[in-house]
Amino acid sequence: MKREYAEFALSVGPADAFRSLPDSQTALLDTSPRPAFVFDRYFRVRFVNTAALMLERTGRDELIGRVVWEQFPDFASSLFHQECAAVLADRTVHEFDVARHDRTFAVCAYPFDDGVVTLLEDVTAQRQHQQSLREAAQTQKLDALGMFAGGVAHDFNNVLVGILGNASLALLDLDAQSAARRAVEEIERSGQRAADLTRQLLAYAGKGRFVVERVDVTSMVNEMAPLLRTAVAKHASVQLELPADLPGIDVDAAQLRQVIINLAANASDALADRSGLITIRAGRKYLNADALTTCVAGSNAVPGEFVFVEVRDGGGGIDSELLAHIFDPFFSTKAKARGLGLAATLGIMRAHRGALRAESVVDVGTTMTLYFPASERTTRGEVVTRDADWRASGRVLVVDDEASVRAVTSALLQRRGFEVRVAADGFEALKEFRDQPSAYSLVLLDLTMPGVGGEVTFRQMRELRPDLPIVLMSGYNAHEVERLFADRGLAGFLQKPFRADDLYATVSRILETTPTTAGAR
16 A cells, blocks of 8 residues: 555655546556545545545545535544644644445545645454454453453352351350450351442352342333432432333343442542432343444343443543543552452343443543343342251251351351251262161251262252252352253252351241241241
8 A cells, every 4th residue: 555655655746736646646646456535734535546436436526626525424533533633733644544335444545735635444354353353362361351350259258158157156155245245247248348338349250149029110210310419429429310210121130220329429429529310211222233343342132132330430530541440459559559440340131141342532431331132021039037946857868069158157157956967079968878878957068069069969958859958058059040040940049158147038938838848846
């Protein structure tokens, strides 16, 4: 392309008043397979080659002498104008991309005398390939970090089961007036805060949906209005724009509330010390494949009807370089910020097969938009309450590769009257179970174990005894676990880390609803 220009430029004489170029000066450009446009310093068309005429589907006489903006409105874009003006000013070659007729063209703009010659090359396929590679690399990065975060959360949850479980045990034995009780309660509170951190890790890993139900976004955000106004600074105003006829979405309601509150708090921070408006808007929108490419890479969303929640501020905005990193773990534009922040939000959207779009203009503001697939399915999480002093009998098998989990779970169950057997993996559990399969009232089974894992152990136990109540234990996604074991007779799910109350509520519910187990007394 540069050689074509060099030979052409040597043949071009000085330009005075507007004139089209003589054939002797345009012969080389006219044979080029690339569309070529020549403009004078006032951006009037002096020449277009045959390839350009084929692209524009018009005649040369209709273009010569016309101002480029009149004939090619999309060439009036700030980028094209700025680049060509820069060529005229600094007399150097500029290369950039421009969109024409739903295609992407690489433009090479050269100075000549008092004008500009531009050569276009169709690079649509190359740019799409490059975009696909960038998205694939981003997805691989998210998946790799997600696997790491999920692995850390899994191991950390096992440790927390020991901390929270033993704290629960101690509290059962401590008198209300005991001097040690306050210290143990603080241990329990600290353990819960650590559990919140693992939930953030699981959210980033895309494994954090726990209780999925059908949610009306308008009703939820309206109910949150008082809380949202306390989450933002006093000088910030919150405006809600929520239509009444939106379809429902299938989400973990607690996570959605937390995401909206976090985005509102971020918007408040963006206003700094200035008064300003934070707008939270909801609506519905169909997103096709092209629209989804404008969202943050790594989404699991597919084209279809979406319900969106948009949080917009009038703050200082984020430049494009920083905007590209705001979803990286532990990245923040705030000096004192910590945690996963927007990275966890992205993980939550991936787990819900949604999409997220971030738009920001410096000195104008930032808009964050969450897209959730519209759904008509209705699912409600069950709330279970039990007598704190219930007692039971029967033999329970606890299977977990973490010794602390086995120990604390056994101690808690023994407090309620159970006989407990333990196994460190699936192989050991099956060996124990095969001796007397009818002797067990319940099995608590870890899902992720080395060697013979929870899924294989579950299947073989059910083959030996189809009516056996089995509760899976995991720090991972309860919704996905329940979906994976749908129609396979799963009795229940226990989310790690759990406290005594969580364990007792799950076990007592199963005792009441499963005829083959010993009933609570």
